[in-house]
Amino acid sequence: MSGIMDSVNQRTQLVGQNRLELLLFRLSTKQRFGINVFKVREVLQCPALTSIPKLNTLVRGVAHIRGQTISVIDLSMATGGAPIEDLASAFIIIAEYNRSVQGFLVGSVERIINTNWDAIMPPPQGTGKASYLTAVTEVDKELIEILDVEKILNEISPLSADVSDELAENVDVSKSDGKIIFIADDSSVARNQVKKALTTLGLEIESAKNGLEALKRLKEIAEKTGDVTDTVGVLVSDIEMPEMDGYTLTAEIKNTPELARLHVILHTSLSGVFNQAMVQKVGADDFIAKFHPDELAGSVQKWLQTDLKAK
The missing domain is CATH 2.40.50.180 (CheA-289, Domain 4)
Structure with a gap:
């Protein structure tokens, strides 16, 4: 051990x-x-x-x-x-x-x-x-x-990006205040999979191709109101990305006052015994291995509802 x-x-x-x-x-x-x-x-x-x-x-x-x-x-x-x-x-x-x-x-x-x-x-x-x-x-x-x-x-071997009918019927995003879901992933295939899974629930999506691009864009959004969560409900981020990885992106978000309240889901093809220790270290809210549409959609809904309950 x-x-x-x-x-x-x-x-x-x-x-x-x-x-x-x-x-x-x-x-x-x-x-x-x-x-x-x-x-x-x-x-x-x-x-x-x-x-x-x-x-x-x-x-x-x-x-x-x-x-x-x-x-x-x-x-x-x-x-x-x-x-x-x-x-x-x-x-x-x-x-x-x-x-x-x-x-x-x-x-x-x-x-x-x-x-x-x-x-x-x-x-x-x-x-x-x-x-x-x-x-x-x-x-x-x-x-x-x-x-x-x-x-x-x-x-x-193509993966289905479809959310199950049962989950789609039970997911209610009507009270999400129109907040967008932000995606950060360098793989065009992965971005499209996440978009398809979440747009079927009626959620609006914005995306970036790497962590650095995502961080800059989130800061731009935060400048308008002083807090990024006024516009963005959840960030779904890959871990492996050029210029800035998902762990560093999460750490930067949690250490930036105008971004710190944003819920971060690390959504990655990485797996193994090290991930939970890493997720806890950088302060991510959730960790989901790619790619299961229902798990991702369920996690997004959970964190959107967490914000609603906190109000």
């Missing part, structure tokens, strides 16, 4: 400091990519893969790892590149996204680097909606690309 707590303490030192660790890897070319270490369970040499009929063409097969059957997605093919041919020398990154475990087939794995989120920048303008990039950074004078894994997974 002491070992686990030591790990928690070490990881939570990054919280509020806008820092992260990236695992660097390559696909079928010399281009290097990065994935947040928090999402990685383990990295291993590619084992024997079993083909299963009617699998998505991007899934090279399934692997039996530690008593679990895991789909293995060729990240090179998923981003429009050539298949990774030499499986004997390839690696699998076992990661957890959106409440499920996947294996990502990559050509090679390099090292882990510690960096700042403010060094992680949005994709260059002009990459277009078809791009699989969610961010870029520079390491050793070389561009590192960070993939929008949520977009890749959604194309392979």
Whole structure:
């Protein structure tokens, strides 16, 4: 137990400091990519893969790892590149996204680097909606690309963004004083999922592509009345975002008088034993793993009603 707590303490030192660790890897070319270490369970040499009929063409097969059957997605093919041919020398990154475990087939794995989120920048303008990039950074004078894994997974196995009829019938936002719900997420797929889930309840949405953009916009809104909660009911924020992550965004909000009363829901594909300690440290009001429309809608309603009861 002491070992686990030591790990928690070490990881939570990054919280509020806008820092992260990236695992660097390559696909079928010399281009290097990065994935947040928090999402990685383990990295291993590619084992024997079993083909299963009617699998998505991007899934090279399934692997039996530690008593679990895991789909293995060729990240090179998923981003429009050539298949990774030499499986004997390839690696699998076992990661957890959106409440499920996947294996990502990559050509090679390099090292882990510690960096700042403010060094992680949005994709260059002009990459277009078809791009699989969610961010870029520079390491050793070389561009590192960070993939929008949520977009890749959604194309392979689309998630429903529909709130259940039962919950929709029981959710009443008519007394929310017309307050908007603010979304901060660097993934266009994730933003659209949240928008669809919440607009069906009659809620108005405003969004930002990263934490820094969200913080600036919330401060602009607060300038009009002196308190952002006069206009914004709840912030739904991702954790992994270029320039400013969700943990730092939450800490900034809670330490800024005109923003401090805003309820923050951290809504993320990150999972693991460290999150609750981190959420408590930065003062977030709720933590929800992506993506379950009913849980998200229920949490938003809960915090809107909390404000009403406080009046």
